[in-house]
Amino acid sequence: MRALFYQIAFDAARARHHHQATEVEVTTSSRTQATVDRARAEGAAGERKRVGAILTCEAAEGREKQARTLALKTDMTPEQAAKVLEASPKAQGGQSIEERANGEAEIGASFSSDPSLGSHTDRAWQKAVAGG
Numbered sequence: 799m800r801a802l803f804y805q806i807a808f809d810a811a812r813a814r815h816h817h818q819a820t821e822v823e824v825t826t827s828s829r830t831q832a833t834v835d836r837a838r839a840e841g842a843a844g845e846r847k848r849v850g851a852i853l854t855c856e857a858a859e860g861r862e863k864q865a866r867t868l869a870l871k872t873d874m875t876p877e878q879a880a881k882v883l884e885a886s887p888k889a890q891g892g893q894s895i896e897e898r899a900n901g902e903a904e905i906g907a908s909f910s911s912d913p914s915l916g917s918h919t920d921r922a923w924q925k926a927v928a929g930g
Contacts, residue, residue: 860888
């Protein structure tokens with residue numbers, strides 16, 4: 799009988815301890831998750847601020863492609879990125895192929911018997927290849 803009493807008391811103590819340990823784990827786990835969530839939000843906000851600062855800095859004007867690369871592919875601070883951008887040449891402004899071809903005859907094989915179209919096509923090719 800005594801053995802049964804000890805067994806019941808032992809089981810009850812073990813159950814109380816397990817319940818308390820579970821409560822501690824749940825509380826700690828939810829605190830830890832809240833800390834992780836807060837750190838992620840702060841990190842994301844900081845990164846958005848860094849990227850925005852690089853993309854909109856004065857030195858990025860005319861160097862947008864390089865600014866985008868520095869903002870998205872490096873861990874540079876905005877100050878470091880601005881120094882790199884300032885030391886880099888601005889992008890060459892030029893017309894795209896579409897802009898150069900605007901108003902010109904379409905380049906390609908022509909089955910027309912009109913001899914004047916050949917010279918127009920030659921000029922269009924020269925303009926497209928020369929970049930302007």
